[in-house]
Amino acid sequence: MKVVLIGYRGTGKTVVGRLLARRLGLPFIDTDAATEGRAGMSIPAIFERLGEEAFRAIERSVIAGLADEEGVISTGGGAVLDPANVAALRRGGTVVLLHAPASVIAERIAGSDRPPLTALPPDEEIREVLAIRRPYYLRAADICVDTAALTPGEVAEAVLDHLHASGRDIGILDGFSMPSGERKRLASLPAPTRLFGIAGHPVLHSRSPELWNALFAECGLDAHYTFLGHPDFSAVLDAAVGLGVQGLSVTIPHKESALNAADRADPHAEAIGAANTLLIRCGMCCASNTDWIGVRRPLDGVLPGRAVVLGAGGAAAAAVYALLDLGCEVTVLARNPEQSRALAGRFGCDSGTMQQFGVIRPEIVIHATPVGMGGDPGSLLSPADLLPSMTVFDLVYTPAETPLLRIAAELGCRTISGTGMFVYQACEQFLHMTGIRVLPERVREVLGV
Template sequence: MRIVLTGLRGTGKTLVGAALADLYHLPLIDTDERIEQEAGMAIPEIFAAEGEEGFRRREEQVVAGLPAGQAVISTGGGVLLSQRNLVALRRGSRMVLLTADLETMYRRTCTSDRPPLTGKPLVDEIRTVAAARRDLYRAAADICVDTTGKEPGTVALEVRALLNETWRTEPRAGALSFLLQANPAEREREALAADLKSDPELGLCGIAGFPASHSISPQMYAALFARFNLDYRYTRIEWPSIAEIVGAFRAGRLRGLSVTIPFKEQVIPLLDTVDPDATAIGAVNTVVRCGDDLAGFNTDWLGVSAPLQQHRGEKAVLIGAGGAAAAAAYALKHLGMDLTILNRTEERGRALADRCGCSTAPLSVFRDLAPEVVVHATPVGMHPDTGTLLTRADLDEGMTVFDLVYTPRMTPLLVEAEAAGARVIPGTEMFVHQACAQFEHFTGIRVSPDLVREVIE
């Protein structure tokens, strides 16, 4: 086992690391100590001579040289600021985030000779750095443990209990049995059941939808987890109740959840915290667990925004008013577009338009609007549906048509748009860009769109 402890200064990484090393009879490696040994200087001296930039270079060199075998590794507070460090530390490891309240971190660090990072008073510095790194730490952690008011040995026992937790232990066993039952793909279900029995440390993510059988997320995540040597699996969760799914997600101690139709709006009141973008959109497609906290995010809007960067300020029509449409509207407004929302249920379209500060109209007036960009955000055309809300007679070669449906890749709408000479953007592009952001939320690792395209083709 290779255990990596991360967290801010004052969360107890060094002392907990020593206690864990004793429990597991493993060597303890402290990256700060190694930096000092290799530099022949204390860390304050390194900062004085080379600045933080020089220290971070040395830190990367030390992390790159860490042994791949079994060990407990205690890291510096800022080690995860480097993607190179994060990828190297995550390979074949279990990442443990230690946290503590502000008073505890202050008490543990107020006599330290470590150099300041912000120039602010210590309490303000802790608060500032904690806010800046919160999402990064959460994304990179397999498990999260609060060390406030606890002795290092107690924390080490808690970490070991979480790392050794098997799927056979209630209430996790019941939750995972439910999740297996909810996977509609028999072969996937059988393979996951075997993996869970053989690997008690296995991490688990999944996609919640009704339906979820059409999703290409499982194949993408399987490839990405393998690429970065992460001991994780990804499952489909097809069930009519998002409340039951989230309950099982909590009890089963899953790591991350992709949320799709029809749950993107329904999931919000079931979460502990929701990101400001997701709150503004009114929809969540990404849930991350850290300790007992479930945090919600929306990466769909990034998936819409990225392929349309060159169309800033243009005239756009958005068809739909559901969760995906809300994310699309948010993205289009961020791009400064003159936006009109068209929806078959005019009241719902008007409600979304009022929230976004844009216009609304019935679908029948589409031709009169003469948009430069068309974004389709309804399920119409999703396999096995062969319908389309627009035909080639409605479209022309001056338009860019983006269908957020990605199965099939060339939807009936895109076939009609291509026949009309319009530029088409398949929903796989939204999937690719939102998946990059979602994978980072789940693992802390940033991946390129090209890599995601490669693994889903």
């Protein structure tokens, strides 16, 4: 067994770690102490003589050696900012975030000889650094315990209760669409297994469960990714909370609802007005949007110019956001003029109806509707609408070659399939939900694309 304690200084990692190690009959490992031993000097001395970068390099080396170790591991406060550290700590382990309000931490660490991280007064530094680190702590954690009003013994008992938790009520999933056998599979999972899933309607076409479960196995995570198909997002969220789901990938038609349901949202999700990622940890629901990364990265090397986005939903908003980041002049076209005007108005873009496509003659076309998904033979554009000089990007990724892309390729257009978007947004989403970085090349290998 491996139990890893993360969190800011003063949250009780060392004391609680020693108690847990005794209770579980495991060795106790303090990565700060191991780093000092490796360097032959104290942490303040490392910072003073070698600098923080050298400290982080030594710390990374120490943590890398713990990937396959059993024990209770207490980490430095900034360790999980490095995805390589998170990958090593999470392999075969359970990560526990110990946290407390900034005021409590300030009282506990008053008089410490640790070097300051900023030029701010101590109280302000704690608040600022906590705000920066909070997303990293949340994405790396499996369990969260607030230590503010608890004794170290009580914190240790709370962690043990989580580690020995009993089963889940799978009946909460009545009415959800799932592949044959998935409910039985969920019922058979041990309670400590972390759950993730895709929320949408429909979802059974999604390859996310195939991808994520393969990545979980490679990363040594005791986790399972499932289907949460339902037309009502509030029902999805209730089921997710009831089952202890730690992260949701969100697809059509729930992206706007996901943002509205979140307690916190990153600036990209707020600007786009939609979330495709929900992190559910520590009693909070945190929203982010990685779709725009999935659109932006495949367009690297494409010169900015006139661009048209077809559609006015959450995926279309992410596409507009990405195109503006590229420096394009963007027009939103949709079959519903009111929806296209509303989306364009949020970003200061032009809007119109599908009939205006030929007048604009864009260099870049991004299709962001479900047309062409699955077995749908439809395409919003015909061969007469396209020119060989155009770059045509279809965000639909199932199938990889949609009717629109087939038409565009036959005309000599540069084509980008939705697979590219899926790959890059998935890499970013996996980082958001686990703290572990995976390479696009590995995602493509898993999917065979």
